[in-house]
Amino acid sequence: MCAEKSEGALLKAEERLQAALVPRYHDLFVQIGRLEGGVKHLVDMRADTLDLLSSVKDSAELRSFSSCLREMLSHWFSAGLLHLQRITWESSCDILQKISEYEAVHPMRNWSDLKRRVGPYRRCFIFTHSTMPREPMVVLHTALTNQISDNIQTIVSTPILDEEDVDNINTAIFYSITSTQKGLQGVELGNYLIKRVVRELQAEFPKMTQFSSLSPIPGFRDWLVGEINKVLGSTESSSSEDSGVDGPSSTAPTLLTSAELQKVAEIAGKEDVSPLVTLKKLLQTNQWMGAESMVEVLKDPLMRLCARYLYLEKRRGYAVNPVANFHLRNGAVLWRLNWQADTGPRGISQSCGVMVNYRYFLGDTMRNSQRYMEEQHIEASQQVIDLAQAAGGADSP
Ligand SMILES: CC(C)(COP(=O)(O)OP(=O)(O)O)[C@@H](O)C(=O)NCCC(N)=O
Numbered sequence: 001m002c003a004e005k006s007e008g009a010l011l012k013a014e015e016r017l018q019a020a021l022v023p024r025y026h027d028l029f030v031q032i033g034r035l036e037g038g039v040k041h042l043v044d045m046r047a048d049t050l051d052l053l054s055s056v057k058d059s060a061e062l063r064s065f066s067s068c069l070r071e072m073l074s075h076w077f078s079a080g081l082l083h084l085q086r087i088t089w090e091s092s093c094d095i096l097q098k099i100s101e102y103e104a105v106h107p108m109r110n111w112s113d114l115k116r117r118v119g120p121y122r123r124c125f126i127f128t129h130s131t132m133p134r135e136p137m138v139v140l141h142t143a144l145t146n147q148i149s150d151n152i153q154t155i156v157s158t159p160i161l162d163e164e165d166v167d168n169i170n171t172a173i174f175y176s177i178t179s180t181q182k183g184l185q186g187v188e189l190g191n192y193l194i195k196r197v198v199r200e201l202q203a204e205f206p207k208m209t210q211f212s213s214l215s216p217i218p219g220f221r222d223w224l225v226g227e228i229n230k231v232l233g234s235t236e237s238s239s240s241e242d243s244g245v246d247g248p249s250s251t252a253p254t255l256l257t258s259a260e261l262q263k264v265a266e267i268a269g270k271e272d273v274s275p276l277v278t279l280k281k282l283l284q285t286n287q288w289m290g291a292e293s294m295v296e297v298l299k300d301p302l303m304r305l306c307a308r309y310l311y312l313e314k315r316r317g318y319a320v321n322p323v324a325n326f327h328l329r330n331g332a333v334l335w336r337l338n339w340q341a342d343t344g345p346r347g348i349s350q351s352c353g354v355m356v357n358y359r360y361f362l363g364d365t366m367r368n369s370q371r372y373m374e375e376q377h378i379e380a381s382q383q384v385i386d387l388a389q390a391a392g393g394a395d396s397p
Pocket of ligand 1: 179187
């Protein structure tokens with residue numbers, strides 16, 4: 001009896017402590033959430049908080065305020081309360097217009113681009129939520145193919161086909177996903193939507209066996225220019241008394257081999273300038289794409305360095321590239337790098353035209369995600385591992 005009494009007293013004390021630890025604004029959020037338009041107001045308030053956090057110095061109070069909001073929003077926007085909707089050319093104009101306006105990965109130039117995205121061999125799905133009617137919370141564009149795509153132009157620029165041949169479809173390519181509400185960052189709507197769409201497509205296409213993204217690699221080109229600057233800086237500091245051209249420093253080969261640097265200089269006709277300086281300029285201006293011979297000589301080093309950027313470059317133990325981090329969190333495999341996969345100006349400027357397939361092996365996603373989140377282990381194909389190690393990066397994780 002005495003033990004039960006002390007057990008009860010302990011539980012009561014724990015409840016009182018938990019209540020005391022809940023910030024006062026938590027109750028205010030609950031009240032606001034009950035009002036008409038209140039949840040949307042809280043989503044926008046969180047977006048403002050995130051903007052503040054990215055602009056002012058790190059504020060523990062603001063961070064706690066934001067995570068309290070995120071916690072509440074993740075309950076209100078849980079998978080069971082989201083409504084899946086397929087968008088077709090017959091969907092309402094206002095929704096179609098929002099799909100076009102929200103597109104953040106491969107912008108649509110006109111209505112025919114939009115019609116292609118929702119036409120044959122394509123599926124566009126959104127999540128909506130009762131508190132924000134007629135507002136797509138997150139948008140997923142999928143191509144239906146018979147192989148894992150290695151080029152985005154064939155997806156976003158192909159002519160509109162008359163009708164689908166179901167027997168010619170066994171693969172889903174997720175080529176664009178956009179979460180439209182900044183205030184819902186961290187609620188993982190994109191993850192929910194991909195998993196839900198997989199189930200939807202499996203029901204529509206029983207022969208579908210392959211699920212993969214075809215993803216951009218934002219930040220790779222800028223990272224590479226940063227790495228070149230590091231080598232140039234170390235070359236300058238280690239050979240500051242030298243006059244004339246800086247030959248490849250002892251660290252230069254970690255980016256390109258001496259033979260590759262030599263060829264860059266020859267093709268560019270700039271043998272009197274440091275090859276790395278020439279390369280940096282070619283990358284920053286996209287001029288390297290102008291000469292077939294230059295494209296050829298840069299293929300191996302750029303593919304190696306891109307694999308190193310995706311597989312070995314980390315921030316707090318996780319992939320530094322945000323798109324990689326998103327798919328790896330979902331349990332995808334860093335599966336294949338694709339050369340000249342996006343030859344549009346945006347693709348060349350952000351990732352030297354390279355794109356990547358994050359492949360979803362359905363039976364492994366939970367384990368892969370857990371290993372990534374808990375051990376920072378990146379599940380990758382042998383192609384990626386070999387390329388990353390050839391780049392002379394750190395030991396594989
Ligand atoms: C990639 C996206 C969809 C991930 O969103 P989500 O699943 O909600 O993850 P999170 O923001 O909750 O961490 C989101 O970050 C986004 O819209 N990014 C900009 C467009 C893109 N695909 O890079």
